[in-house]
Amino acid sequence: MKWLPLLLVAAILPLGYLVDRVLLWMEDRGWIFYRRSRPDPKNVGPAFLEIDALFQPSRRHVLEQTIDQHTEEDDDGGPDKAGC
8 A cells, every 4th residue: 555656656647757758749740739849829829819719690791801911912912112
């Protein structure tokens, strides 16, 4: 009975190390964000708008307007002529 805590620690430590290595391997493959990399903060805003649109359908127009605004900026094509 007095060996049980030592046995639990001896089993949990290698298991924790193994889980950490698997998560780091998955992060290297680009499947998850874990310790070494962080998600791009520019992508967080639209994700929250999409989730908000799921729970509050009356606010869907905000998401649609934001998406339309981004596609209009992308469709401009050439460089800005304001500096020329």
